[in-house]
Structures are given as structure tokens and as C-alpha cells.
Amino acid sequence: MFLSRIHLNPHRRKTRAALANPQIMHAMVASSLPPGMESSDKGRLLWRVDRDGHDVRLYIVSPYKPGLEHIVEQAGWESDPGQTTDYTRFLNHLAIGREFDFRVTLNPVIQQWVAGSRGSRIPICGPKNQLSWLQQRTEQWGFRIVDYDAPEDTIEEGSRTRRNHVAVRILEEDNRSFEKRDHGNRRRVTQRHVTFLGQLTVTDVALLRRALTHGMGRGKAYGCGLMSLAQVR
Structure with a gap:
């Protein structure tokens, strides 16, 4: 499993359209993976947008490593290519009582x-x-x-x-x-x-x-x- 984060640019037209319509955002996120790879026995494609003032972040959980380039190109910042980490390491360290x-x-x-x-x-x-x-x-x-x-x-x-x-x-x-x-x-x-x-x-x-x-x-x-x-x- 992988966890990705992309800072979105709310001044872009495509970003505003995706933020206003979850279907557009879902299509954008889904295209970060090849067809048929949105789910597996390990997990499924999930996403969430966090807005804290002018800071707008897109989080993605995916069973395979996504390609973020097109999301950054359409809705992100050129100076920030996004970040993807191996989520499995974190999941393996969960423990009762933490x-x-x-x-x-x-x-x-x-x-x-x-x-x-x-x-x-x-x-x-x-x-x-x-x-x-x-x-x-x-x-x-x-x-x-x-x-x-x-x-x-x-x-x-x-x-x-x-x-x-x-x-x-x-x-x-x-x-x-x-x-x-x-x-x-x-x-x-x-x-x-x-x-x-x-x-x-x-x-x-x-x-x-x-x-x-x-x-x-x-x-x-x-x-x-x-x-x-x-x-x-």
C-alpha cells in the first residue's frame, strides 16, 4: 500500500472544477493508476482533500504506486511534484494501545x-x-x-x-x-x-x-x- 500527498493550486481552473465536483476529482485520482488496479486484496483507492486556509492538500491511499505527474500538471504546483511513501511500513507498526x-x-x-x-x-x-x-x-x-x-x-x-x-x-x-x-x-x-x-x-x-x-x-x-x-x- 502507498500513501501520497499533493499540494493543489486553488487558483487553477481545473483545480477549482475538481474541488467543486467529487466526480471530476475521482476521475483525476483514478487515472493515477492503470485500469483495473484501483483495488486488490491489500486495499482500494481512497482519496481526501484537506483545506486549511490557502493550503489545499490531496491525500491518496492506493494498493499500487500511483503516477502523480498528471495531477500535478493539471491541478498542482510546478515546484511541488508530490510525495509518495510506502504505507505498509506504517501499517505494520500498528499496535493495540497506541x-x-x-x-x-x-x-x-x-x-x-x-x-x-x-x-x-x-x-x-x-x-x-x-x-x-x-x-x-x-x-x-x-x-x-x-x-x-x-x-x-x-x-x-x-x-x-x-x-x-x-x-x-x-x-x-x-x-x-x-x-x-x-x-x-x-x-x-x-x-x-x-x-x-x-x-x-x-x-x-x-x-x-x-x-x-x-x-x-x-x-x-x-x-x-x-x-x-x-x-x-
Whole structure:
């Protein structure tokens, strides 16, 4: 597995188009790999865009080493060719009990079943409900949110704990609307993208490794599900 990072130039026309439409960005990212190599038993192609002020970064997780040249040429900076590292080394050093800072953009939804049909996906609204939705799923992804013995309502509201660390909070929320081709027909899709920032403790190495390499939740083709980890600061 490989982890890549590219600094995007938001002043470029193609960059602005890709940032506005997840389908365009997905096509750009997918073309960094040869056809048929977007997934393997090791993992699948994932991507996420982080925007911190004027700093716009594209992260890619891929089962094979991607070619970043065309992305840099169309949407990046000539002075920054991008960076790709061997992600497997990091994955092999995961261990139960280790703590990390994390960042992930997810599409919080629940499935509402209707008799005689597939039902529909209902977006989770409101920070308190979205944080609760995340905490209910961390076990299946191999981690738990660091708690530092703070009261539950403090965690849900994303307030600072007594150690002056945020256990988990919502960094931003964005409703993305775009047209999608489905069996030759076009339909408009709206997704709610919520970016969570916080600290976690590893509880199951195999489950966490799978979450990091295969993605978390829905909307993976459209910039959701890639969680990045960093040493606790």
C-alpha cells in the first residue's frame, strides 16, 4: 500500500472544477493508476482533500504506486511534484494501545428500510448526532476515541478536556451536490461530508488496518473514508 500527498493550486481552473465536483476529482485520482488496479486484496483507492486556509492538500491511499505527474500538471504546483511513501511500513507498526491524532472525512448516514424496497439513506444532522454516529462505529473500525475521563457531553460537543486536548470534534461540514451517471441516466446526488478531528486508541490492529486500507463508511469514491493518523502532539 502507498500513501501520497499533493499540494493543489486553488487558483487553477481545473483545480477549482475538481474541488467543486467529487466526480471530476475521482476521475483525476483514478487515472493515477492503470485500469483495473484501483483495488486488490491489500486495499482500494481512497482519496481526501484537506483545506486549511490557502493550503489545499490531496491525500491518496492506493494498493499500487500511483503516477502523480498528471495531477500535478493539471491541478498542482510546478515546484511541488508530490510525495509518495510506502504505507505498509506504517501499517505494520500498528499496535493495540497506541494513540494517534486522526483526521477523516465521512458521510454519516443511516439506512431507513421500507417494506418492498431497498429503502433510503438518511443523512445524520447536527454535530451531537454526527459525533454519536461516529462513536457508535469506532469499535468495528478497530479503535476508540480517547476520553481522558472527560464527561460524555464534553466529548460530544467537542470541547477541550482537562489535559487541553480535544478528544473528537467536527472540523467542517459540507453538502456536496453533483450529477451522477447511473445505467445511462443522469441523476443528482447530494452527500453530506463531515470532517472529524481527534485522538484515538488502537483496540484491534486487523480491523484498523482494514479501515485504513479499504476505507470507512460510504462515499469512498467521492472523497470520504480515508483516515490519516499522526503521532500525538
